[in-house]
Amino acid sequence: MNMLDGLNPAQRVAVQTIEGPLLILAGPGSGKTRVITHRVAYLVNTCAVSPKRIMAVTFTNKAAREMRERLHGLLGRTAQDLSLGTFHAICAGILRREGKAMGLTPSYVIYDEADQLSLIKRCLQELNLDPKRYAPKYFVSGISACKSQLIKPEDYALCVNSYIEELLQRVYRHYQMLLEQSQALDFDDLLMRTYHLFDTHPEILRRYQSRYLHLLIDEFQDTNATQYALAKQMGGKYRNICVVGDPDQSIYSWRYADLRNILSFEKDFPEARVVFLEQNYRSTMNILEAAHTVVSINENRKENRLWTDNAAGLPVRIAETYSEAEEAQYVVSEIATLSQQGEARPVDCAVMYRTNAQSRAIEEAFVRYGLPYQLVGSVKFYERREVKDVLAYLRLIHNPYDSVSLMRIINVPPRNIGQRTIDEFTQWANSQAIAPYTGLERLSTDRTVSPLSARATQALISFYEMIQPLVKKSTEVNVVDLLDTVLDVSGYKAHALSFADGEDRWENILELRGIAADHQQAGPTESLSSFLEAVALFTDVDELDERRDAVTLITLHQAKGLEFPVVFITGCEDGLIPLHWGTLEETDLAEERRLLFVGMTRARHRLLLTHARKRRRHGKLQKCQVSPFLADIEKQLLDRLAHRAVKKRAPRRDQPTLFEL
Numbered sequence: 192m193n194m195l196d197g198l199n200p201a202q203r204v205a206v207q208t209i210e211g212p213l214l215i216l217a218g219p220g221s222g223k224t225r226v227i228t229h230r231v232a233y234l235v236n237t238c239a240v241s242p243k244r245i246m247a248v249t250f251t252n253k254a255a256r257e258m259r260e261r262l263h264g265l266l267g268r269t270a271q272d273l274s275l276g277t278f279h280a281i282c283a284g285i286l287r288r289e290g291k292a293m294g295l296t297p298s299y300v301i302y303d304e305a306d307q308l309s310l311i312k313r314c315l316q317e318l319n320l321d322p323k324r325y326a327p328k329y330f331v332s333g334i335s336a337c338k339s340q341l342i343k344p345e346d347y348a349l350c351v352n353s354y355i356e357e358l359l360q361r362v363y364r365h366y367q368m369l370l371e372q373s374q375a376l377d378f379d380d381l382l383m384r385t386y387h388l389f390d391t392h393p394e395i396l397r398r399y400q401s402r403y404l405h406l407l408i409d410e411f412q413d414t415n416a417t418q419y420a421l422a423k424q425m426g427g428k429y430r431n432i433c434v435v436g437d438p439d440q441s442i443y444s445w446r447y448a449d450l451r452n453i454l455s456f457e458k459d460f461p462e463a464r465v466v467f468l469e470q471n472y473r474s475t476m477n478i479l480e481a482a483h484t485v486v487s488i489n490e491n492r493k494e495n496r497l498w499t500d501n502a503a504g505l506p507v508r509i510a511e512t513y514s515e516a517e518e519a520q521y522v523v524s525e526i527a528t529l530s531q532q533g534e535a536r537p538v539d540c541a542v543m544y545r546t547n548a549q550s551r552a553i554e555e556a557f558v559r560y561g562l563p564y565q566l567v568g569s570v571k572f573y574e575r576r577e578v579k580d581v582l583a584y585l586r587l588i589h590n591p592y593d594s595v596s597l598m599r600i601i602n603v604p605p606r607n608i609g610q611r612t613i614d615e616f617t618q619w620a621n622s623q624a625i626a627p628y629t630g631l632e633r634l635s636t637d638r639t640v641s642p643l644s645a646r647a648t649q650a651l652i653s654f655y656e657m658i659q660p661l662v663k664k665s666t667e668v669n670v671v672d673l674l675d676t677v678l679d680v681s682g683y684k685a686h687a688l689s690f691a692d693g694e695d696r697w698e699n700i701l702e703l704r705g706i707a708a709d710h711q712q713a714g715p716t717e718s719l720s721s722f723l724e725a726v727a728l729f730t731d732v733d734e735l736d737e738r739r740d741a742v743t744l745i746t747l748h749q750a751k752g753l754e755f756p757v758v759f760i761t762g763c764e765d766g767l768i769p770l771h772w773g774t775l776e777e778t779d780l781a782e783e784r785r786l787l788f789v790g791m792t793r794a795r796h797r798l799l800l801t802h803a804r805k806r807r808r809h810g811k812l813q814k815c816q817v818s819p820f821l822a823d824i825e826k827q828l829l830d831r832l833a834h835r836a837v838k839k840r841a842p843r844r845d846q847p848t849l850f851e852l
Contacts, residue, residue: 194233194265198226205466206230209238209405212426212463214456215435218497219482219792220473220754223435227407228258230433231273232265234405242272244404246425249277250413252730254752258409274403278418279378280728282385285399286376287720292392295374295384298590298720301727302370302377305574306595307331310373313594314365317621325358333359334366338379339415339447341386343367372626373594382417389424400428410752411436411456413448423459432460438493439486442748442786444778454493471497473754475504478798481828482791485820489781506830507791508799509763509821515549515806519556522759522801526742527562529757535797537563541743541755543790545767550744553761563741567749573729577687577696578703582726584677585670588661589719591628598627601654604686608654612647619643631655657681669711670718674704747790758794760787763802764815787820 195203205215205226217223231247234240249255255276262270274281287297302310311327311334314320337347344364351357370376376384389396406426408414411434414422426432434456441450457463471479479497486492512518522542529535542553542564550566557564572578580603583596591597598617602608619642620630634641634648635655641648657680665673678684678700687696710722743755762768769775769783791798802817 194229194237198229199470201466201468201470202226202229205468206233208464208466209234210431212430212456212460213433214453214460214463214465215433215468216437216465216493216495217435217468218437218471218495219440219789220471221468221497222470222472223409223468224254224258224261226468227409227435228261228265230407231262235266235269240404242266242269243274244402245407246274246281246403246405247407248281248409248422249275250410251752252277252280252728254409255280277728278414278421279381280724282381282421283724283728285385286381286388287724289388289392289395290384292395293384293388295376296590298374300373300375300586300590300593300596301381301724302375302595303573303727304331305579306375307377309595309598310366310369311362314362314369318361318365320358320362330359330362330366334363335377335379336447337363338377338383339417341383341417341420369594372592374590374592375595379417382415382421386417386421386424389421396424397428399425404429405431405433407433407435409435410440412438412441412450412453413443413446414452415447415449416452419449419452430460430462437495439489439495439785440751440789442751442782442789444782454491467495469495469497471499471501473795474499474792475501475796477504477506477828478791478794481507481798481824482788484824484828485791486784486788488823489784490777491781505797507824507828508797508830508832510799510801510832511817512801512803513805515552515762515803516556518761518801518803519552522553522761522799523556523560523562525759525799526757527560529797535757536740537742538740539756540759541745541750541753541757541793542759542761543745543747543750543793544761545747545770545786546762547746549762549767553744557742557744563739564744565739565741567743567745572699572702573726575696575699578699581674581677581683581700581703582723584661584681584683585674585719586723587628587658588665588673588677589723591658591662592626594627600681601651604682606654607650608647612643612650615643615647616651628655665719666715668715669713670707670715670722671704671711673715673719674707747786750793751789754793754795756795757797757799758790759799759801760790761801762806763787763800763818763821764806765818766808766815767806768818768820784820787818 195206198206202222202225205213206229215223215226217226227247231245234245235242247258249258259270259275262273283301286295286299290297290299308327308331311330312322315322315325315327344360344367347360347363351360370380403425406422408422422432434453436453438450438453441448444450457465476499479499483497510521512521526537526540529540530537544550544553547568554564554566573582580600583599586593586596587600598613601613616630617627620627623630625633631651632655635652638648643651661673661677661680664676684697687693687700690696707722710718710725712718713721747760768787769780775783800821803815805812806815
């Protein structure tokens with residue numbers, strides 16, 4: 192196969208430029224995934240580069256899966272030898288292999304946001320700080336900001352200028368101590384610890400630099416300072432760094448992504464070649480032009496004027512409704528009409544919004560009309576109580592020092608270990624400067640050291656005696672057999688079924704078992720480690736089922752990287768798009784424009800923007816002004832609908848819904 196077939200001239204240049212740094216500025220719908228995969232295939236098949244010497248980094252599991260599937264089609268089995276995945280997944284693997292050099296056990300666990308919050312609350316309790324006065328989420332965010340800039344607790348201590356910053360420094364230091372005690376890493380640690388591993392062990396860095404002749408990084412505009420530093424470390428020997436991105440799609444500053452990375456790439460790599468991918472294959476001309484007029488007002492951007500051979504298509508529709516309820520009815524009725532007329536299926540349509548709270552009215556309309564939908568970012572599968580409980584058992588068995596998992600299931604199912612017992616036991620373990628699991632081990636060998644009653648001590652020892660054989664068994668059986676044993680020994684199946692919705696809970700556990708089965712082919716320890724790591728790195732968009740014929744309800748941020756034939760962007764009002772609580776800084780306003788640009792360019796054929804005259808916000812019905820961004824769209828690209836009431840009523844419960852007829 193000729194790896195250049197079907198590529199346009201700019202794409203060919205991007206594929207064939209293999210020596211030295213390369214910056215590919217790829218607008219939405221310009222075929223960047225095709226370019227990346229063909230570039231990798233070109234390196235392997237035409238330039239005879241071993242796939243083992245290529246690393247390709249993406250930002251989502253979904254993008255990584257799509258890339259791997261395409262590369263398998265281009266390269267066959269040799270695609271398995273590529274190092275391909277998200278920054279976090281690749282760093283997690285490096286730390287499993289090399290972390291011992293910095294005192295990190297290979298069985299470390301990865302804490303998600305809920306685990307972080309739980310640990311921060313414990314920090315506040317142990318530091319005698321009132322969580323009602325000092326919001327735990329403030330410290331989670333502050334610590335993440337530090338780690339995203341490679342700032343350790345001792346470094347942050349040098350920057351403290353206020354009392355709240357002093358508190359953050361204290362909590363950060365204590366939080367890191369508890370993480371180390373639990374042999375756990377949070378998401379930011381995966382990146383920061385890898386950077387410091389390379390920085391403090393140059394022999395390990397040299398090994399990875401020598402292995403990877405080519406480094407490709409997708410969505411480069413979304414990198415933070417730590418990710419960019421890692422990229423420069425990994426590509427420091429050969430400097431064959433290819434980064435792909437679009438400054439106009441930089442929308443994650445709240446996750447500490449730094450737009451300056453892509454804007455300053457040419458300064459850091461003065462020999463870099465720049466290739467613009469400007470031909471759009473996704474959207475109609477009208478959609479593309481409308482989106483460009485929104486984002487082109489921003490200053491300090493690299494002009495990448497997208498164009499397309501696609502037809503002009505339908506005008507972009509702007510619809511004004513009276514209220515958010517009527518807005519939702521309008522959206523649903525439009526989708527129903529498109530479906531009845533055979534112009535679009537439910538799966539072809541997406542409804543986007545700025546904040547999760549906006550989904551309520553939209554969901555209610557879908558339920559009333561009986562239209563199928565799937566909500567991205569709702570109560571996620573891996574956040575359901577029974578799923579997290581079972582995972583906590585497996586995590587504790589894999590790493591007995593995981594204090595968050597231990598505290599979650601020490602009395603689940605109930606085993607006479609109340610909160611008072613837990614608090615007294617934890618205080619005792621802290622006074623001994625030992626991890627909770629070490630405390631359990633100590634109690635089991637010498638009851639006389641226990642500060643608790645004989646009954647409470649026995650309950651704790653019984654829990655330890657249940658877990659300890661499971662730790663040994665985890666080295667002998669695969670993850671599915673281990674999960675079955677856990678459910679049996681712990682009595683969790685009976686516990687789950689004891690609830691009113693017990694059958695649903697049990698179904699979720701069986702679903703988890705099915706996911707675990709995908710990892711049982713490896714050896715016992717490896718299958719458990721692989722499964723837990725895959726679960727920890729799972730994201731919202733990974734739950735999107737593209738095979739289901741249902742409308743997608745999703746925030747604008749989550750929609751990044753997706754595309755749909757029909758897109759509705761709701762709530763196009765000042766205060767939502769752009770979102771603000773007061774006066775916006777110019778940099779914030781520019782990002783809000785980029786966010787709308789991203790949403791608009793998800794659409795292939797139809798784009799509908801809606802706004803309401805009144806909307807309930809913060810518990811009050813408020814008058815709304817149309818988003819100022821819509822005034823920037825050229826009138827000839829638009830089809831405006833004046834305010835209209837939606838007459839169609841929801842079907843009665845005894846009537847068939849539209850999709851039951």
